[in-house]
Amino acid sequence: xxxxxxxALREVVVFAKxxxxxxxxxxxxxxxxDTFEEFFQKLPPLSVxxxxxxxxxxxxxxxxxxxxxxxxxxxxxxxxxxxxxQSVSAEWDIVAREIKAHNIHSALHILPKHWQTGPMFYxxxxxxxxxxxxxxxxxxxxxxxxxxxxxxxxxxxxxEEVQWTATRLRELGLEENIxxxxxxxxxxTVPDLPEVSGDMHVEHHVFPGIPLGVSTDGVxxxxxxxxxxxxxxKGIYITSLEKHAVPFIRLFMPGHAEIKSTRQACIFSFTLxxxxxxx
Amino acid sequence: xxxxxxxxxxxxxxxxxxxRQVLKNPHSDFxxxxxxxxxHGGAVQFHSPAEWARVPLLTRDDITSVSVHKRMFVPSDxxxxxxxxxxxxxxxxxxxxxxxxxxxxxxxxxxxxxxxATVLNGLSLTEExxxxxxxxxxxxxxxxxxxxxxxxxxxxxxFRANSICAYPSILVSLAPHLEKEGIVREIxxxxxxxxxxxxxxxxxxxxxxxxxxxxQNYGLIEAAGIFGESCSVCLEGRLTSFxxxxxxxxxxxxxxxxxxxxxxxxxxxxxxxTSLEGGQPFPLIRYRTGDLFxxxxxxxxxxxxxxxxxxxxxALDRVRAFDGGFHVVHLENAVHGCREYITEDFxxxxxxxxxxGNQMRFSLELRVTPRKENIDLDMIAERLSxxxxxxxxxxxxxxxxxxxxxxxxxxxxxxxxxxxYGGKHRHLFRH
Numbered sequence: 001x002x003x004x005x006x007x008a009l010r011e012v013v014v015f016a017k018x019x020x021x022x023x024x025x026x027x028x029x030x031x032x033x034d035t036f037e038e039f040f041q042k043l044p045p046l047s048v049x050x051x052x053x054x055x056x057x058x059x060x061x062x063x064x065x066x067x068x069x070x071x072x073x074x075x076x077x078x079x080x081x082x083x084x085x086q087s088v089s090a091e092w093d094i095v096a097r098e099i100k101a102h103n104i105h106s107a108l109h110i111l112p113k114h115w116q117t118g119p120m121f122y123x124x125x126x127x128x129x130x131x132x133x134x135x136x137x138x139x140x141x142x143x144x145x146x147x148x149x150x151x152x153x154x155x156x157x158x159x160e161e162v163q164w165t166a167t168r169l170r171e172l173g174l175e176e177n178i179x180x181x182x183x184x185x186x187x188x189t190v191p192d193l194p195e196v197s198g199d200m201h202v203e204h205h206v207f208p209g210i211p212l213g214v215s216t217d218g219v220x221x222x223x224x225x226x227x228x229x230x231x232x233x234k235g236i237y238i239t240s241l242e243k244h245a246v247p248f249i250r251l252f253m254p255g256h257a258e259i260k261s262t263r264q265a266c267i268f269s270f271t272l273x274x275x276x277x278x279x
Numbered sequence: 280x281x282x283x284x285x286x287x288x289x290x291x292x293x294x295x296x297x298x299r300q301v302l303k304n305p306h307s308d309f310x311x312x313x314x315x316x317x318x319h320g321g322a323v324q325f326h327s328p329a330e331w332a333r334v335p336l337l338t339r340d341d342i343t344s345v346s347v348h349k350r351m352f353v354p355s356d357x358x359x360x361x362x363x364x365x366x367x368x369x370x371x372x373x374x375x376x377x378x379x380x381x382x383x384x385x386x387x388x389x390x391x392x393x394x395x396a397t398v399l400n401g402l403s404l405t406e407e408x409x410x411x412x413x414x415x416x417x418x419x420x421x422x423x424x425x426x427x428x429x430x431x432x433x434x435x436x437x438f439r440a441n442s443i444c445a446y447p448s449i450l451v452s453l454a455p456h457l458e459k460e461g462i463v464r465e466i467x468x469x470x471x472x473x474x475x476x477x478x479x480x481x482x483x484x485x486x487x488x489x490x491x492x493x494x495q496n497y498g499l500i501e502a503a504g505i506f507g508e509s510c511s512v513c514l515e516g517r518l519t520s521f522x523x524x525x526x527x528x529x530x531x532x533x534x535x536x537x538x539x540x541x542x543x544x545x546x547x548x549x550x551x552x553t554s555l556e557g558g559q560p561f562p563l564i565r566y567r568t569g570d571l572f573x574x575x576x577x578x579x580x581x582x583x584x585x586x587x588x589x590x591x592x593x594a595l596d597r598v599r600a601f602d603g604g605f606h607v608v609h610l611e612n613a614v615h616g617c618r619e620y621i622t623e624d625f626x627x628x629x630x631x632x633x634x635x636g637n638q639m640r641f642s643l644e645l646r647v648t649p650r651k652e653n654i655d656l657d658m659i660a661e662r663l664s665x666x667x668x669x670x671x672x673x674x675x676x677x678x679x680x681x682x683x684x685x686x687x688x689x690x691x692x693x694x695x696x697x698x699x700y701g702g703k704h705r706h707l708f709r710h
Contacts, residue, residue: 063415068438078430083437105355122360129356131376135363142363142372149347149374150361 001037005228008241010036013043015243019060024051025249041230045237045252051082058246059085066245069116069209073186084207085245092117092124093224094203094214098154098180099128102199106131107154108146110161111184115208121156130154140164147174154180159191159202166194183218184211188255188272191218206238206253213268223266231257236270283328283540284529284553291326293555294529298323300557301352301564309350310564313341328540336538336551337566339364339373342501347374351560358560364500376560377503390492390514391442391468396435398445398453399473432456435466442468444496447476447484448600451639454487468492474599475589476519477709479631483639485517495519497589499568502528502552503559507589510581520575520588528552528563532572535593543574549593569593591709598629598707600641601683603670607707613666614647620659624648626692628708642685643675646692660689 001009016025032039048071051058059066066085072078098104107130109121118134125132133146143165146152155165155178162183169175181200185191191202204221206212212229213221223229226244230237235254240247254273259266284290301310302321317323317333325331342350351358357378364373387395394415432453435443443450443466450469457463469484469491476484476495484493492514497507506528507521523530532548534541541548550570554562571593576586597606607627614625626646634640645663647656664687667675678684 066415068415070434075427075430078433081434081437106361126359131355131358132360133362134360145372146361146363146374151348 001040001228005241006036009040009228009239012240012243012247013040013249016060016247016249021062022057022060022246024054024056024058024060025247028249040239040250043250045250046248047252048080048082051084052080058083060243060247061085061087061245065089067116067119069207070114071207073112073115073205073208075112075114084210086120086209087245088119089123090120091127092120094182094201094211095121095124095154095156096128098182098199098201099125099130102154102179104128104130104154104180106133106150106152107156108133108135108143108152110135110143110155110157110165112158112208115184117184117209120209140168144168144172144174147177148172151177153177154182156182156184159183159185159193162196163192163194166196184208185218186272187212188253188270190271193218206248206251212238219269220267221269223268229257229259229266229268231259231268231270235273236268283331283531285326285328285331290525290529290555294325294553297554297557297562297564298325301562304352306354307350307352309345309352313337314564332540334565336533337564339501339567339569342561343373347376351376352562353378353558353560357558362500373501375500375503377500378558378560379504386494386496386508387442387468387470389511390470390494390509392470393442394438394440395442395444395468395470396431396438396440398431398443398449428453428456429459432460432462436460436462439465441465442470444470444472446473446599447471447480448474448604451480451483451487452601454484458487463487464489466491468494471495471519472498475591477631479633480639481517481519483633483637486637490517493517493519495521495589497521497523497570499552501561501566501568502563503561507587508583510579510583510586512579512581513586518575518586520586522579522581522583522586523550525555527554527556529555531565533567535571543572543587544577547571547573547590567593596707598709599670600629600631601669602673602678605667605669605675609668610645610706612668613663614645616666617659617662619650620654621647621649624692625706626708627706628710630710640685641683642688644688644690646690648692656689656691660687663687663689 010031013028013031017028028043065088067088069084069086071082071084072080107125109118111117122132133150133152135143147169157165162181166175176197179198181196181198183191183193183200183202185202185204187204187206193200202215202218203211204213211224212227213223215221226240226242228239228241235252236257237250237252238248239250255271257268257270259268284294314323323334325334347361358376359378362375362377364375435457454463457466466488469488494509494514496505498505506524508524509521513520531551532541532543533539533551535549550568550572552566552568553564569592571590572587573590574585575588578584579586598604610627614621614623625648628644630642631639647659664676664679665674669675669678675687679686
C-alpha cells in the first residue's frame with residue numbers, strides 16, 4: 001500500500017462508514033489517525049453472501065443517480081443474485097481507450113442483456129462520437145450483417161461469442177475489418193481466445209458491468225486504478241479506491257492469486273476456486 | 280379527421296422543409312431515386328390531396344434494398360446508434376440509423392412509474408430517454424423459455440419494481456410467478472410495448488394485477504422512438520388506446536390492400552408515417568408501418584384529438600405467446616414437412632381465451648388444403664404439432680404437454696380469407 005492508496009482507502013472507509021444511504025459498513029471500527037495499514041488489514045472481509053444478507057440498501061448514493069447491476073453472470077443463478085449499482089455517469093474505460101487508440105467509427109456490443117452493460121456502452125460511444133450497436137447474444141447472422149453493412153470496426157463481447165464471430169467473419173473475409181476486440185470475462189476465469197488480426201483485450205469483471213482489470217493474454221491482469229487488491233493463500237481481497245455506488249471494502253474472492261506489483265501498475269493473475277465459494 | 284397533410288398549413292410547411300432536405304441532401308440520394316417518378320424540377324408537388332397521393336409509399340423492402348450507409352442523411356458522427364428490426368427466421372434484417380428524439384419521461388411519470396423492469400426483445404435504451412423523471416429502470420431479455428420468467432419475477436421483487444414494461448403476452452405469463460414471489464399486487468403500472476394488447480389480455484391483466492394503470496406505448500425501430508401516447512383519459516380508464524403524437528410524424532391511414540388513403544371512420548386502416556422533423560439520420564416519407572388501427576374516439580375528452588386502437592398487423596408474421604412464440608416461417612416449414620398430405624395453402628388462426636382460474640389459454644387452428652380426400656386430420660395435427668418450432672427451441676407439442684397451450688386443431692380450409700398486405704396471401708390471423 002503506497003501513500004496515495006492509503007489516502008484513497010482511508011477516504012473510502014470513512015465514506016462507507018458514515019454513509020447516509022446505506023448501513024452496510026456502519027459497523028466498521030473508527031478509522032485511526034495513524035497505523036491505517038494495520039487497521040485496514042484487520043477489517044473483516046466482505047462476501048457476496050454478506051451482501052445478500054444485508055437487510056437494507058447496498059447503494060451508497062441517491063437511488064436516481066445509479067443504474068442497477070446483477071451480481072451473477074449466469075442468468076440461471078438469479079436465485080443467488082444481489083443487486084449492485086454503478087453511477088449512471090460511469091464511462092466504460094476500456095471502450096473509451098480502444099475508441100481513441102484505433103479511431104473507431106462504429107462499435108458492436110454483444111453481451112447478455114441481464115448484464116445491464118448496454119447503457120454504459122451507449123453513453124461511452126456517444127461521448128466519443130461513435131455509432132453504437134447494441135445486440136444481445138441472439139441473431140448470429142445479424143451480427144455478421146452488422147459488420148458487413150454497418151462498417152463495424154470494434155466488437156465488445158463474451159469469449160464464446162468472440163470465438164464464433166471471429167471464425168464466421170474470417171470465413172467471409174471480414175475479420176480484418178475489426179480493429180479492436182474487447183472480451184468481457186468473469187474474474188478468475190481464463191477465456192479461450194481466438195487468434196485475430198486486430199487488437200484484443202480481455203476485461204475481467206468481478207461482477208457483470210464492474211471491471212477490475214484488463215489483460216491481453218487472459219491471464220495477467222493489469223489492475224484498474226479504481227481498486228486495491230491484496231492476496232493471501234485463500235484468495236484475493238478487493239477494495240474500492242473511489243467512492244463507488246456500492247464500494248467494496250475487502251471483498252473476498254476465493255482462489256489462487258499471484259500479485260506482481262510494479263511502479264506503474266499492479267499486475268496479478270487469479271484463478272477462481274469455484275463459483276459456490278464466490279457466491 | 281385529417282387524412283392528408285395538405286389540409287393543415289402547419290404540417291404542410293414542415294413537410295416542405297423535410298422534402299427539401301431529403302431531396303437536396305449531400306449524404307444520401309435515397310429519396311432522389313425513390314421519388315424520381317414524381318419530381319418536377321428536383322422538387323415534389325403536394326399541395327393537393329391528389330398530388331400527395333402520388334407520393335409513393337415506402338416499404339420495408341424499399342429500405343432493405345439499400346445499404347445502411349447509403350441511406351444516412353446526416354454525417355456519421357451525428358448517428359447515435361444503429362438498431363436492427365426483424366432479421367429472425369430468414370427475414371432480412373433492417374438496420375436503422377437513429378438519433379434519439381423527444382423526452383419520453385413525462386408519460387411514465389404521469390402514469391406513476393417509479394421503478395420499472397423492462398422485459399423486451401432487443402436492448403432497451405429506455406434509461407437514456409427516461410431518466411429525466413427521476414425514476415429508475417432495470418432491463419432483462421425477452422425470455423425464450425418459460426422457466427426464465429421465474430428468475431425475472433425474483434429480480435422484479437429484488438428491484439422493488441412498481442412497474443413492468445413488456446409484451447402483453449409476457450405480462451400475462453409473468454403474473455403467476457409474481458404471485459409466487461408475493462409481489463403481484465405491488466405492480467401498480469403495466470406499460471405494454473412491442474405488440475398490441477387484445478381485449479382478452481386487457482381483461483386478464485386488470486384481474487391478475489389488481490386493476491393496475493395500463494398504458495400502451497407505440498413506436499417503431501424505423502421511426503427511432505415512441506410516438507404513441509396515452510392521455511389522462513386512457514390512464515384513468517385503463518384503456519389500451521392512445522394518441523399519435525404529431526410533433527415528429529404526420530400520420531395517415533391507407534387501405535392495406537389497395538394503398539389508397541382512407542378515413543378511419545368505421546373501418547381499419549394501416550398507419551403510414553412521414554417525418555416532420557429534419558435532422559434524423561433516416562427520415563421516413565409515407566412509410567408503411569404494417570400496423571392496423573381503428574379510430575376509438577374522434578375527439579378525446581383530454582383535448583388531444585383523435586384516439587386510436589391498434590388492432591393488429593397488416594401482415595402478421597409472428598405470434599409472441601409462450602415459449603418464445605413462433606414465426607410464420609416456422610408454420611410454413613411445418614406445413615412443408617407434411618406436403619405429401621397437404622398443400623402450402625393454409626391459414627393459422629390464433630385464439631386466446633380466459634379460462635377458469637384466470638388462465639390465458641392460447642389455441643391454434645390450422646386450416647389446411649388436403650391433397651386428397653379423407654385424409655386423417657388428427658394425424659396431420661399431431662405431425663404439425665411436433666414439427667412446429669417455437670422460439671425457445673421446443674415444439675408446439677412440448678408446450679401442449681406442459682399445458683402452456685391447447686392442442687392444435689386442424690380443419691379443412693374453406694373460403695380463404697381476403698388477400699392481405701401487398702396482395703400476398705396471408706397465413707396468420709389473430710383473433
